[in-house]
Amino acid sequence: MEITEYIVRNTNTDVLLAPLLLPGVNDDDIPKIIEWGLRIGVGKRFPPFGIQLFLRHKHGRKPPNIRRMSWAEFYSRLRFLESKYGVKLIVREEDFGIERRPLIPIPYKIGERIKVKILAPGWLRNEWIAIPVKGPERVITVLLDDKEDYRGMKLSVRIIGNKHNIYLARPT
Numbered sequence: 001m002e003i004t005e006y007i008v009r010n011t012n013t014d015v016l017l018a019p020l021l022l023p024g025v026n027d028d029d030i031p032k033i034i035e036w037g038l039r040i041g042v043g044k045r046f047p048p049f050g051i052q053l054f055l056r057h058k059h060g061r062k063p064p065n066i067r068r069m070s071w072a073e074f075y076s077r078l079r080f081l082e083s084k085y086g087v088k089l090i091v092r093e094e095d096f097g098i099e100r101r102p103l104i105p106i107p108y109k110i111g112e113r114i115k116v117k118i119l120a121p122g123w124l125r126n127e128w129i130a131i132p133v134k135g136p137e138r139v140i141t142v143l144l145d146d147k148e149d150y151r152g153m154k155l156s157v158r159i160i161g162n163k164h165n166i167y168l169a170r171p172t
Helices: 002-010 029-040 071-085
Strands: 113-121 127-132 140-143 154-163 166-171
Touching (some): 029 071
Antiparallel strands (some): 113 154
8 A cells, every 4th residue: 555655646657446346355445445545646547446346257266255246236336436435436448548449350260270389388277378380470379288398389280269369279
């Protein structure tokens, strides 16, 4: 908190506080964070808060005592806090100057085989980050079963998934 206060007071850095709401655990802390943030002056250019709702994720942490909160309940709570503190809490892309743009071309189709170079381990076990040896440059996550270090290797892979130019592949 001291460092955040120092940054707000002594720099032009725009601080956005993004606490994670853990229903049934830290409900009472969110108003305190809002009061503190308003007191120290966060949000010089953009909204000062980006409160997040805890969601269970396949690969995320799974604390046992977190109550599931619906999006409707979450936004209702944010609207209540907005009116109580007179500050914007429901943020949108436009609040940060984000504009939608067309997707970049999708050069590889599911089922297509390409040759890739492995660059580094991925986020999850058995994932490796690769780029195509030839053709349009995209990042491709390759699923490999072995625990060997594949860095620098060139492999032939088949694209098994693509969502918004985020590719998933397996070796052929």
